[in-house]
Amino acid sequence: MDAVVAxxxxxxxxxxxxxxPEPDDGEALxxxxxxxxxxxxxxxxxxxxxxxxxxxxxxxLGHEAVGVVVDPNGTDLAADxxxxxxxxxxxxxxxNGYFERGQEDMAPPDRCRExxxxxxxxxxxxxxxxxxxxxxxxxxxxxxxxxxVEPVSISEKAIEHAYxxxxxxxxxxxxxxxxxxxxxxxxxxxxxxxxxxxYCVGRRDRPDPTVDIIERLxxxxxxxxxxxxxxxxxxxxxxxxVYEATGHxxxxxxxxxxxxxxxxxxxxxxxxxxxxxxxxxxxxxDMVMNNKALVGSVNSAAGHFRAAADRLAGFPSWxxxxxxxxxVGVEGAAEAFATDERTIKTAVEFDTL
Ligand code: NAP
Ligand code: BGC
Ligand code: ZN
Numbered sequence: 001m002d003a004v005v006a007x008x009x010x011x012x013x014x015x016x017x018x019x020x021p022e023p024d025d026g027e028a029l030x031x032x033x034x035x036x037x038x039x040x041x042x043x044x045x046x047x048x049x050x051x052x053x054x055x056x057x058x059x060x061l062g063h064e065a066v067g068v069v070v071d072p073n074g075t076d077l078a079a080d081x082x083x084x085x086x087x088x089x090x091x092x093x094x095x096n097g098y099f100e101r102g103q104e105d106m107a108p109p110d111r112c113r114e115x116x117x118x119x120x121x122x123x124x125x126x127x128x129x130x131x132x133x134x135x136x137x138x139x140x141x142x143x144x145x146x147x148x149v150e151p152v153s154i155s156e157k158a159i160e161h162a163y164x165x166x167x168x169x170x171x172x173x174x175x176x177x178x179x180x181x182x183x184x185x186x187x188x189x190x191x192x193x194x195x196x197x198x199y200c201v202g203r204r205d206r207p208d209p210t211v212d213i214i215e216r217l218x219x220x221x222x223x224x225x226x227x228x229x230x231x232x233x234x235x236x237x238x239x240x241x242v243y244e245a246t247g248h249x250x251x252x253x254x255x256x257x258x259x260x261x262x263x264x265x266x267x268x269x270x271x272x273x274x275x276x277x278x279x280x281x282x283x284x285x286d287m288v289m290n291n292k293a294l295v296g297s298v299n300s301a302a303g304h305f306r307a308a309a310d311r312l313a314g315f316p317s318w319x320x321x322x323x324x325x326x327x328v329g330v331e332g333a334a335e336a337f338a339t340d341e342r343t344i345k346t347a348v349e350f351d352t353l
Contacts, residue, residue, distance in 0.1 A: 003125035004035075004333040004348060005058040006045050012170040013045060013061055013333055029071035029223050030083060030135070032350040034327065035124045036064035036126035036147035037336045039182055039247065040117060040270065045337060048272055052179035054092065054179040058337070062124030063087045063116035066138070066146025067181050068353065072340040075132035082142070082353070083135040084149040084309070085128070086302055088112045089120050105157060105299040114299070124333070136305040140353065145312060145320055148187070150300070154268065155188045155243070162241065162266040165293040169262070173240030177201070177258055178219075179229060180245035182321065184268060188243050189217050190319050191311060199200040199236060201229060201246070209342055213322050230252035239263060249274045252294075256283055262291040266297055 003018045023029045041061055043049035050057045069081040077083070088097065088104040091113055097108035109118070116122020138146055144267075152158070174196045178189045181202035189200050198219040202210060214221045227235045229251055238260035244251050247269030255265035286292065300308075312320075326346040328336050336346040 002128035002330045002350075003060045004062065004330065005060050005124075006052075006056045008052065011045055011047070013337055015330055016058065016060075017334060018060070018125060020127045021178065023071060023073040025073075026075060026131050026133075027129045028069050028075050028077050028083075028132050028135060029127060030067035030085070030127050030129055031070045032065060032067045032123060032125060033064055033082075033143055033352065034147045034347045034349045035062035035122075036345060036347045037062075038064060038151060038184065042337060043270065044117055049270055050114065053119055053121060060121035060123070060125055061116050061117070062122035062348070063114065064147045064150040064347075065128070067121035067123070067128065068126070068142060068143075069135070072132075074122070077132050077137070081135075081137050081336045082146060083139050084139055084146050084305055085115070085123060085130045086134045086136065086300075086305060087114050087117070087150065088299055089115060089134070091119075094108050098352060103301060105301045105304070107132075117321065124348060134302070136302055136309070137266075138309045139313070142309060142312060143353050145324070147307045148312055148324075148345075149305055151184055151187055152191070152311050153300035153304040154184065154297075155191055156304040156307045157300040158243065158266040158268055158295070158309065159191070161297050162264045162293070162295045163244075165264050165295055166262070171240075171262060173263070174239040175199070175237055175239045175260070176243070177222075177232065177239035178225075178243045178245065179248075179251050179255070180246060180269070181214060185243070185245040186210060186213055186323060186344065188245060189214065189219055190315055192241075192243075195241075197237070199232070199239065201232075204341075209322065209325070210344060213319065213344075216318070216322075230257050232258045233260075242266070244269055248269045250276060251281060253278050256286055256292055256294065257294050259290070261292070264293040264295060266295050266296060270298075
């Protein structure tokens with residue numbers, strides 16, 4: 001079967017031929033429909049995040065997949081079920097408490113592997129196998145967009161954890177700020193209904209398709225070259241909720257200055273090491289005196305995937321049409337990893353229902 005892989009030392013993906021996998025006990029065999037690409041996949045290819053499976057010279061890419069069960073192999077799944085796989089699997093030394101509790105999204109990096117990212121092959125191949133418990137069933141009608149379930153689930157988890165940190169008082173958020181106009185930022189902006197005012201930060205000139213989406217979602221576009229995040233509160237208003245999806249490390253610190261008293265910031269970006277100067281006193285005092293919270297969040301568990309499928313079904317079709325700019329066949333896989341000014345969300349298509 002065709003598989004799209006990262007090879008050691010190469011920064012572009014390659015298509016290779018691999019044997020179709022055989023399901024072990026408890027696993028189902030899945031025919032892949034589509035696999036999405038995000039900023040993390042590009043970091044994996046660039047060699048700045050994740051890693052190869054032990055002893056292998058390649059990593060099958062892809063962690064945002066949707067497929068159809070072809071062999072339930074005695075599990076509770078049925079042939080033709082449309083499923084989305086979760087990403088994390090136990091480390092080489094076996095399952096630990098995080099996995100036993102179904103909370104592997106809370107495991108630190110050395111207590112898990114991530115398919116398509118870190119230490120385990122991903123889903124960007126014609127077929128994959130996975131334990132039945134890691135395959136979340138979604139309605140057939142969602143199959144073409146099922147590759148968006150995983151990224152939506154990332155924000156389901158982050159928002160859940162951020163809001164939980166404000167659950168001890170009568171928190172009534174009115175304004176939200178999303179940092180980043182990549183796919184994760186735009187997906188999250190689309191999820192933030194219920195706010196009176198929303199803002200999204202980018203660094204692009206108009207005309208730009210992401211700015212069009214931001215404005216059609218009713219949000220205000222904020223260009224960080226004109227209004228740095230540190231000045232956002234003064235220029236616009238302090239935001240009750242800030243969601244960082246740029247991977248720009250200064251934004252983690254600046255999020256606190258952008259927050260309103262009692263507000264919470266969720267940090268999602270995965271930056272590289274970067275040393276810069278910060279007034280630690282201001283940062284510390286602002287956090288304390290204004291009862292602010294910062295929550296880091298990574299990955300998501302099966303419950304977040306189920307919530308994400310419901311959320312995805314509620315997105316307006318104009319939004320997903322504008323978000324998904326390219327769906328390419330396996331022969332064009334390299335294009336799905338490349339970016340230009342019109343690219344937002346891309347996917348590789350292996351098959352249709
Ligand atoms: P992406 O496609 O790289 O998007 C990042 C966006 O942020 C880009 O549109 C970029 O603008 C913008 N940006 C970067 N620096 C900026 C700045 N200084 N001012 C304004 N805008 C800036 O990545 P993504 O897939 O949306 O993901 C976003 C981040 O979340 C990445 O770091 C990714 O690794 C991380 N992530 C984390 C999780 C998790 O579980 N925690 C899950 C998925 C992704 P330009 O395109 O104009 O450069
Ligand atoms: C994936 C998560 C993963 C994270 C860190 C994200 O792009 O969607 O599942 O935990 O990267 O590797
Ligand atoms: Zn991802």
